[in-house]
Amino acid sequence: METVHTDVAILGAGGAGLRAAIALAEADPKLRIALISKVYPMRSHTCAAEGGAAGVIKPDDSLEHHFHDTVAGGDWLSDQDVVEYFIREAPRELVQLEHWGCPWNREPDGSVAVRSFGGMQKQRTWFAADKSGFHILHTLFQTSLKHPSIERFDEFYATELLLDEGRCAGLVAIEMRSGRLVRFDARAVIVAGGGAGRMFPFTTNGAVKTGDGMALAYRAGVPLKDMEFVQYHPTGLPSTGTLLTEACRGEGGVLLNKNGRRFLQDYGMGPETPLGKPVFKTMELGPRDRISQAFWHEQKKGNAVPTQWGDAMLLDMRHLGEKKIDERLPLVRDMSISYMSVDPVTDPVPVRPVVHYMMGGIHTDIRAATPLPGLYAAGECACGSINGANRLGSNSLTELLVFGRRAALSAIEHLQSGAPPASDAALAGGAAAAQARIRELMQRSGGGETVAGLRKEMMQAMEQHAGIYRNGEGLAEACGKLADLRRRYARIELHDRTNVYNTDLLQALELGSMLDCAEAVVASALERRESRGAHQRLDFAARDDAKFLKHSLAWYGGAGAPRIDYAPVSITSSQPGVRDYSGAHA
């Protein structure tokens, strides 16, 4: 097997992976950097982010405000020391992107413009029209081209991490164009593999978001943290799940039920604010978890708008006018027309909550380090945790910059700590075992299970039991279902046994990742007998700080179920309080 020798291997070339790569190259041009990604960097799902990235820059704002919004938004499950680091670094990172050419929207005086976002008490979201993630990703990718020390391995699919004596020392990946396996020996590894929304049938997440990075770390013995917290975004197009950014509401769009009522006022987010004059942290600018939950109740009351794709509510932007919509939300208009045949300039657009973001992920600390020496993680696959039980929109693009860079700096510290090189025999053994597993999967016959079949059953179980509202009975059933699916996964049979760009094989491996992540989600959710942020239990309706102000950790249990235990939440200055989105603060 070919071996690539490198200093730092990065799994993933989305926003987090690219930011890490550039930070490494800038810190020391002599470092060898292997940037490994199953898609070309610019295809990574960071490109889909629309609304923007939060960072304090305007004189009427302050780091304290950003801190409190984030911590309360996360229902006090965020680690407050990590949040403090994050908000401090945020403006620096956004300016850095500006210096690399990111086309942020501007004020008439040439300074960067910011917009309102849900759960934020000030305007602090930097944006590039409604293609903010696209521009961040392309700016990072293009900037990375200037560093010869970043060696890219595009369309390489990582299958396993390599360990030696309790340290991470590399990984194994399939070169997709040839099908051959390549071993990467690295002194440190950064996982930046993105989210896992594809576990669910209705999601804003692209096909690449299958939780591979999380699953690889999990199987290597690193716990997955707070996996039960899955964010629903309130406004997806019912036909495809395509996102209409929160900026629609930030700019003044409102949500209506079938009677034309702005129903959020009935769920503690009122009083109604004047049309076209959004008020911070009130009504449509409430946080995502609350708005998605309010829709669920409206649906139960029969107040939803029926469409051919199921129940919806209406997002009304007509009062913004064509000029503002074209200037600030051109993609929203284009997608509404293309995928729903509705023009937001003339008609309200039907929308419904859609699976969007994983608050949970690989257990990391303030340094982006995992408990496994030599292994770091950043971006959506990691859980630091700044997002707690509910991420505020526009915090995660900033997060992947801040912690992408932080992971790189920590990896360098690790290289400098002078750990002895890993044993070749151990790495060769690990790589050979990885190869044997792929071979067995490729050649297996008579199993009778299919990728598409199991995937569908997994998605159904997740939608049914791990959605906006959950209960113990359903979650227990989902745990049983996932255990069964994982058993049957061992009998999966491929139709395609060739080498070149074998997407049947890749989808089988991706399904394996999703099943592991999904099991961690439902097992953690079953054990958390309270309601907090995005995790709402009908059988335990209240937040229970006495028992559950702590992070869940799911430990991989091999063929068996994960083991769940807990880690403390770090609280520096904000004691758990009431999340107030009633406009009382305004």
Add this chain to the structure above:
Amino acid sequence: MSERRVELEVLRYHPETDAAPRFQRYSVDCREEWVVLDALNHVKETLDPTLSYRWSCHMAVCGSCGMMINGEPRLACKSFLRDYQGVIRVEPLAHFPIERDLVTVIDDFMAKLKRVKPYLIPAQARALEQGEYRQTPAELKRYKQFTLCMNCMLCYAACPEYGLIPKFIGPAAISLAHRYNQDSRDGGRAARQEEIAAAEGVWECSFTGACSEVCPEHVDPAAALQQVKIKSTVDWYLAHLMPWLKK
């Protein structure tokens, strides 16, 4: 919800088993509002798991799913079945070697992109502590449209020159060079000019405008080419006929 049976004729090629590309027919039960990508996904899930193609976002921003649909370069996730009658023929993007089925080899494009130095080369260095560069909305507007390129390469598949002279650096790479040249923060035009004013750079373009017609983002690469060509001509005159004017 209305359903419709759609006939897809898809190019198949597998380098390990096929001597030459061939077409395969699939009859697919589709929903009226689907795009071609949905139909392909349906084939992959229910009829033929061996079919290979690239996609990810399903919202026309990642640039992966470029293919020839009835002979035209298009994004499969933005080509609506309702706009087609009869058999829909799906082939890999023209002018690129086929890796397998609808997957093309894009090394050439990736190398060209890198060659034009598509990154900011600051006219004036600025420390992070000094905050952002000032750039007015009007200055942003001068280059904004060229930032929208998602590297989908439809323009390369449409470009007759790229088909004939593969060395031609091509519409998207030039648009991206132009994007940085036009940026008020940038001072790197001279460095980029070496690449794009070279023989296989901008001069190959014969202005058929096909690139701008197919571009799903309305980047208008033909306009970029035109502007770069004018600038290059001016440069040439400055350097050769009026050298005293330089600097």
